[in-house]
Amino acid sequence: MESIEYFLLLSGAIFCAYRATVSKRILSSTLYLACISALTSVVIFMLGATQVAVMELSVGAGLVTVLMVYALSVVGEDALDPTSVIPKPLAMGLVGAVTILLGWMVYPAVQATIITGDIDLASVLWQSRVLDVWIQIVLIFSGVMGVLGLLSERDPVQIKEVSA
């Protein structure tokens, strides 16, 4: 029964990813991306990583979608994807080869039974992975700077004229 649930959720995520990739309208791609986030977070929740599932749902399906829609509203009619430079069959072949190679390398390592162990995220994060917390703080600061860049209304040409 669990296998069927995983199968349905992950096939839905892959379908949404494919639709997001081939869709010409980028607004549709954004909505498909939010669906991928939601489905992935359900899978993560089912695997037992509840905190990460909540983070993925709120950040991936919420914040990033809002930012994308805002960016699309700023760029306006340019939000259409032109045709690809690389021929699609070549891209498909490359991706197929990479995926098969990855599966061939990873599959034997995963054929082990699931070991149940410590699942306390707080103790891992605050005791053995403190550096990650500091990196996250720095990244969030960079994100704030990025949001300021996104919301900036100044025209670069005007800035050049003022400095000259």
Added chain:
Amino acid sequence: MNFSALDIILIGIAGLLGVGFYGLLITRNLIKVVMMLQILIKAVVLALVFAGKVSGNLGLGQSTAATVIVADTIVAVVGLALAVQVRRRFGTLDVPKISTLKG
């Protein structure tokens, strides 16, 4: 052929990675490039949690996945800010056109 839950999750991760790589290869729009990176990173987050579960150290898997989610969000924010500024400066989001422009 009988697939276990582990096999299905592994195939799902590989599928998401494959679609993300494919999108990254064929897309030309700067905003869509950011989206394809998001798909790739979602597959990676899933893989990290899955690896934590399989190895019996889900706390470590969750911790690294949380860091990756934060980094992924910042990549999206900075990438979108860059796209908006590029659109204002050059008037296009087409990556091959941007790479041939000067200034």
